[in-house]
Amino acid sequence: xxxxxxxxxxxxxxxxxxxxxxxxxxxxxxxxxxxxxxxxxxxxxxxxxxxxxxxxxxxxxxxxxxxxxxxxxxxxxxxxxxxxxxxxxxxxxxxxxxxxxxxxxxxxxxxxxxxxxxxxxxxxxxxxxxxxxxxxxxxxxxxxxxxxxxxxxxxxxxx
Numbered sequence: 001x002x003x004x005x006x007x008x009x010x011x012x013x014x015x016x017x018x019x020x021x022x023x024x025x026x027x028x029x030x031x032x033x034x035x036x037x038x039x040x041x042x043x044x045x046x047x048x049x050x051x052x053x054x055x056x057x058x059x060x061x062x063x064x065x066x067x068x069x070x071x072x073x074x075x076x077x078x079x080x081x082x083x084x085x086x087x088x089x090x091x092x093x094x095x096x097x098x099x100x101x102x103x104x105x106x107x108x109x110x111x112x113x114x115x116x117x118x119x120x121x122x123x124x125x126x127x128x129x130x131x132x133x134x135x136x137x138x139x140x141x142x143x144x145x146x147x148x149x150x151x152x153x154x155x156x157x158x159x
Contacts, residue, residue, distance in 0.1 A: 026159065032064050032152030039144035046136040046151045052126045057157050061120040063136065064152040067098065069112040071147040074099035077139040080120055085130025093139060094120065113149060123158050
């Protein structure tokens with residue numbers, strides 16, 4: 001039984017060590033939400049609450065998105081709404097280029113999936129400490145927008 005405990009605790013410690021070694025110390029958040037049935041409608045906004053403690057450093061904000069090879073556009077329009085701890089909301093519309101004119105996908109591919117991490121804001125300084133609420137909404141003419149696998153947000157301390 002002692003050998004079993006040794007192996008069990010050894011593997012547990014190795015798994016924890018490996019998981020900690022894979023985390024990015026600069027990332028405040030890096031999460032994606034699966035889009036139901038790969039059909040992203042206007043009302044299904046991707047939402048996050050992010051606590052910002054250090055306002056002395058700049059941050060980079062990214063839009064994460066994954067589409068299938070059957071996605072029929074070379075771009076994607078999205079709205080990013082940011083609500084500050086003081087409840088002031090600012091919304092910006094972005095256009096992201098996903099493919100060249102010849103149809104070549106610009107994201108990193110794995111099988112029939114293409115992943116993107118697209119800049120929203122770079123070297124951005126949050127004006128106040130506290131919890132910020134973010135909402136990302138697809139803003140294309142198609143509703144729902146087909147073949148979007150997941151979408152998300154990454155916020156990291158800029159280097």
